[in-house]
Amino acid sequence: MTHNAQKTCWNCPAAKLKGNVDFRGCGQSGRIVPKGESKQIMIECKRRPGLGHFEPTIEFQNCPEWRETEYGYLLEDMRVMILGIDGYLGWTLALKLGNLGCQVSGIDNFTRRELVDEKGSQSVVPIRPIDERLEAAKEVLDIDINFREMDLRDEDKLRDFIQEVEPESIVHYAEISSAPYSMGGMKNAVEVQDNNVLGTLKLLHIMKDEVPTTSLVKLGTMGEMGSPLTGRPLFEGLFPSDAKIEWEDKEWSLGGEMTPRDPASFYHCSKVHDTYNIYESCKYWWMRSMDVMQGIIYGVHTEELAQDKRLRTRLDVDEAFGTLINRFVSQAVSDIPLTVYGEGEQIRGMIPLRDAMECMVRLIGSPSEPGQYDVVNQISGVHKVKEVAETVADVAQNEFDLDTSIQRIENPRVEPEQHPFYAIARKLPKEFGFESNISMHEEVEKMFEVLTQERVKERIRENREVILPETRWDSQDGELGVIEEYEPGEKEMGRYKGKIDRGKED
Numbered sequence: 033m034t035h036n037a038q039k040t041c042w043n044c045p046a047a048k049l050k051g052n053v054d055f056r057g058c059g060q061s062g063r064i065v066p067k068g069e070s071k072q073i074m075i076e077c078k079r080r081p082g083l084g085h086f087e088p089t090i091e092f093q094n095c096p097e098w099r100e101t102e103y104g105y106l107l108e109d110m111r112v113m114i115l116g117i118d119g120y121l122g123w124t125l126a127l128k129l130g131n132l133g134c135q136v137s138g139i140d141n142f143t144r145r146e147l148v149d150e151k152g153s154q155s156v157v158p159i160r161p162i163d164e165r166l167e168a169a170k171e172v173l174d175i176d177i178n179f180r181e182m183d184l185r186d187e188d189k190l191r192d193f194i195q196e197v198e199p200e201s202i203v204h205y206a207e208i209s210s211a212p213y214s215m216g217g218m219k220n221a222v223e224v225q226d227n228n229v230l231g232t233l234k235l236l237h238i239m240k241d242e243v244p245t246t247s248l249v250k251l252g253t254m255g256e257m258g259s260p261l262t263g264r265p266l267f268e269g270l271f272p273s274d275a276k277i278e279w280e281d282k283e284w285s286l287g288g289e290m291t292p293r294d295p296a297s298f299y300h301c302s303k304v305h306d307t308y309n310i311y312e313s314c315k316y317w318w319m320r321s322m323d324v325m326q327g328i329i330y331g332v333h334t335e336e337l338a339q340d341k342r343l344r345t346r347l348d349v350d351e352a353f354g355t356l357i358n359r360f361v362s363q364a365v366s367d368i369p370l371t372v373y374g375e376g377e378q379i380r381g382m383i384p385l386r387d388a389m390e391c392m393v394r395l396i397g398s399p400s401e402p403g404q405y406d407v408v409n410q411i412s413g414v415h416k417v418k419e420v421a422e423t424v425a426d427v428a429q430n431e432f433d434l435d436t437s438i439q440r441i442e443n444p445r446v447e448p449e450q451h452p453f454y455a456i457a458r459k460l461p462k463e464f465g466f467e468s469n470i471s472m473h474e475e476v477e478k479m480f481e482v483l484t485q486e487r488v489k490e491r492i493r494e495n496r497e498v499i500l501p502e503t504r505w506d507s508q509d510g511e512l513g514v515i516e517e518y519e520p521g522e523k524e525m526g527r528y529k530g531k532i533d534r535g536k537e538d
């Protein structure tokens with residue numbers, strides 16, 4: 033059965049609770065409901081006011097407002113607002129949702145374009161100005177996107193836009209998402225935390241006032257949890273119900289509590305601050321949110337992006353805004369030895385763009401319940417950095433006839449270079465019906481197809497100066513030396529088999 037077929041009005045953003053419901057009486061807290069006081073919760077449907085007041089028990093599969101798609105049920109013409117719609121993920125998701133019949137709106141202040149430009153870099157996949165992107169979306173895919181230029185922190189403008197659109201889901205991508213950028217001195221660190229933490233905090237207040245039943249799907253990061261040297265499982269944000277701690281001969285339950293965070297940069301810290309602010313808002317105001325702990329993303333391909341050159345999404349490969357695999361592929365294309373930092377034994381959860389977009393659609397279609405702060409670990413595979421370099425070099429050599437070497441550079445970051453990694457990612461497959469069928473090899477191949485196009489290659493070459501790492505976490509000056517350079521296949525890899533814990537099969 034479709035994963036969200038049996039969710040009910042209780043999860044539906046169109047369900048408006050009748051009157052001032054005192055949730056403290058609904059069994060989720062220790063408050064004792066005085067005799068004679070009713071615990072029954074009634075709702076009105078904003079989409080079907082004719083129904084009057086009723087109990088929130090209609091299942092999505094029986095509600096004419098919910099329609100079945102390849103990713104589960106979605107509200108008909110669902111109004112989804114994407115914050116950060118001009119970015120790598122925002123633009124890609126806008127096209128996917130538009131194609132699925134959602135009414136897409138979005139904001140952006142073009143920070144990413146500006147910061148990349150300031151760095152002397154550019155998206156190596158050429159992208160159009162927003163007006164042309166919107167026109168192309170209309171012309172090629174027949175999607176009308178309601179776009180407004182604004183900073184997330186401009187509370188008046190944001191409030192007006194949210195009042196006007198009344199989104200049923202808000203996807204929050206409008207953050208500065210670079211760890212190296214955030215470690216580039218006081219100005220950058222403050223800018224990242226100001227943009228990310230205050231932007232999110234303002235958004236939460238506005239949502240509480242204007243659209244309290246709307247679900248917030250917020251992009252967090254696996255990096256919030258770090259990589260504990262004990263090998264402790266990286267649970268999905270909260271401890272599972274059977275987790276315990278033993279202390280001084282006594283056992284204590286940890287179930288439902290937030291797991292410890294161990295962020296790896298001031299950027300990752302900003303996501304942790306967001307997490308707590310969102311968690312608290314759900315608790316105080318009965319808002320609902322899904323915090324998405326996404327691994328390192330890579331790729332340039334989705335069905336929609338491939339339809340027309342004007343629809344492509346950006347791809348950054350510089351030291352600050354490029355992520356691991358995107359950087360390695362561009363390095364292979366421009367004959368730069370792949371830049372493995374330190375030992376290269378760092379392990380991370382990773383996910384292709386296509387998979388990440390599918391997960392987001394599934395999450396948008398399955399809102400949390402009122403008051404529920406939920407978390408998913410959004411990853412498709414777990415890999416070691418130096419093995420990723422081997423995979424990229426292998427595709428470069430065998431499919432595209434590109435000779436590639438690998439260099440180990442002194443690590444600009446302060447991070448463990450050898451550590452266990454035990455990622456739990458049970459919810460997306462078990463509760464949201466997601467199953468990844470894309471191998472890294474296959475996705476990397478698709479990247480090479482785009483990145484070896486002459487125009488893109490030329491832009492990567494123009495970016496050469498900003499590809500090597502410069503930003504050091506330890507704040508020291510001085511160039512980062514090359515530890516060694518080697519040929520792919522030359523090293524014993526130690527047979528690391530990254531595994532994700534997707535839970536027991538039912």
Ligand code: USQ
Binds near residue numbers: 373380
């Ligand atoms: N690394 C290299 N060579 C490079 C770039 C990175 O060896 O050229 C290493 C880094 O030292 C690190 C790992 O690869 O150990 C990942 O680096 P990254 O730059 O791909 O990822 P990170 O800085 O952690 O951040 C990226 C995104 C961020 C997202 C995060 C997910 O920029 O927005 O939150 O991935 S995660 O890593 O799971 O936290």
